[in-house]
Amino acid sequence: GENVEQHPSTLSVQEGDSAVIKCTYSDSASNYFPWYKQELGKRPQLIIDIRSNVGEKKDQRIAVTLNKTAKHFSLHITETQPEDSAVYFCAASRAWGTAGGGADGLTFGKGTHLIIQP
Amino acid sequence: DGGITQSPKYLFRKEGQNVTLSCEQNLNHDAMYWYRQDPGQGLRLIYYSQIVNDFQKGDIAEGYSVSREKKESFPLTVTSAQKNPTAFYLCASSSLVEGSGKTTDTQYFGPGTRLTVL
Numbered sequence: 471g472e473n474v475e476q477h478p479s480t481l482s483v484q485e486g487d488s489a490v491i492k493c494t495y496s497d498s499a500s501n502y503f504p505w506y507k508q509e510l511g512k513r514p515q516l517i518i519d520i521r522s523n524v525g526e527k528k529d530q531r532i533a534v535t536l537n538k539t540a541k542h543f544s545l546h547i548t549e550t551q552p553e554d555s556a557v558y559f560c561a562a563s564r565a566w567g568t569a570g571g572g573a574d575g576l577t578f579g580k581g582t583h584l585i586i587q588p
Numbered sequence: 589d590g591g592i593t594q595s596p597k598y599l600f601r602k603e604g605q606n607v608t609l610s611c612e613q614n615l616n617h618d619a620m621y622w623y624r625q626d627p628g629q630g631l632r633l634i635y636y637s638q639i640v641n642d643f644q645k646g647d648i649a650e651g652y653s654v655s656r657e658k659k660e661s662f663p664l665t666v667t668s669a670q671k672n673p674t675a676f677y678l679c680a681s682s683s684l685v686e687g688s689g690k691t692t693d694t695q696y697f698g699p700g701t702r703l704t705v706l
Contacts, residue, residue, distance in 0.1 A: 471647065476630075502693045513678060513697040514631070559630055565693050575621050575646050576695060578630035 472497040474562050476579025484587050489550055491582045493560035494542040502565040503543050504576065505534060508557045517558075518545070521565065550586050557581045591615040592698035594679050599703045601666070601673070609664045609701045611679030618684045620662035621695065624648060625676040637662055638684070666703065677701045 473496040483489045495503075501522035506514035520527045520534045520543065527534050531550075536543040547554055561576040592613045601607045611620065619638045623631040633646030637656040651670025656662055662681075666673045680695040 474630075504694070513699050516694055516696070519694065561631075563693065574644070575623075575633040575636045576631070577647075578623075578632070580628070580630045 472500055472562055472577040474560060474577050474579040476560050476582060478582060479580065480583045480585070482585040482587055483550055485550060485552060487550055489545075489547045489554070489584055491545045491558055491560070491584070492542060493544070493562075493579050494540075495562040495577075496541065497562070497564075498538075498541065499564055500562040500577075502563050503534070503536060504561050505545050506559045506561065508559065508581075510556075514559060547584075550584075552586050552588065555584060555586045557583050592679060592681055592696055594677075594698040594701050596701060597699065599701055601703065601705050603705055604668045606665055606667050607703065609666065609677055609679075609703070611662045611664065611698055612660055613681045613698075614660060615681060615683065615696070616659070617681035617696075618659070619682045620656070621680040621682075622646075622652070622654065622662070622664045623678045623680065625678060625700075631678060634664065673703055674705045675703060677703060 476493045504519035505517050507517045508514045518529050518532050518534050520536050531548045533546040559581045560579045563576045595610045621636040622634040625631050632648050634652050635643055635646055635654040637643035640656055640659050643654050643656050651667055653665045678700045679698040682695045
């Protein structure tokens with residue numbers, strides 16, 4: 471099955487600086503890669519996702535890059551703000567409609583606790 | 589997210605008892621999922637269902653059971669066979685196919701149930 475590794479487990483950055491979180495996956499058939507943000511005691515919220523036919527995707531201060539050959543993908547947050555403090559999870563799966571796939575559920579990394587220092 | 593509800597928010601169980609966690613969605617989503625989250629860990633897939641009256645085991649199905657009698661509902665039973673049931677349980681759903689015919693894999697999470705075994 472799929473295995474997703476996420477680093478670092480904790481990341482502390484100064485407000486206004488950039489933060490980068492990295493994930494690797496093992497199953498070359500995985501083609502859907504979402505990122506979730508979870509605040510303490512709350513549900514995970516999707517912040518951005520990318521499919522394997524795209525190398526990069528950006529949404530305001532957040533971007534995700536994907537390297538299929540190396541099987542790794544990264545989350546980039548620029549101009550960090552205090553409200554960015556949370557735990558971030560990467561995940562991987564085979565997308566619905568993919569041969570051998572079909573909404574089989576996500577495999578998550580163990581999370582990165584992002585701390586924004588004022 | 590607002591269309592997925594889980595109840596109860598907190599649940600206490602004595603050892604040896606079965607308990608059932610409720611998950612309901614009014615988003616007309618096809619697929620539903622159950623994940624377990626332990627402190628400092630990512631989410632792990634317990635069971636998932638892509639269609640009514642059908643479901644598949646995830647990575648950690650032992651000690652759990654589910655049913656999918658209605659599209660809107662996907663209850664999870666934690667049985668006495670589950671050795672370490674204390675955890676945060678999250679239900680999710682996804683539509684699989686948008687109205688435009690495009691596939692979508694976005695999973696939306698419910699608010700979660702925190703189960704504690706006494």
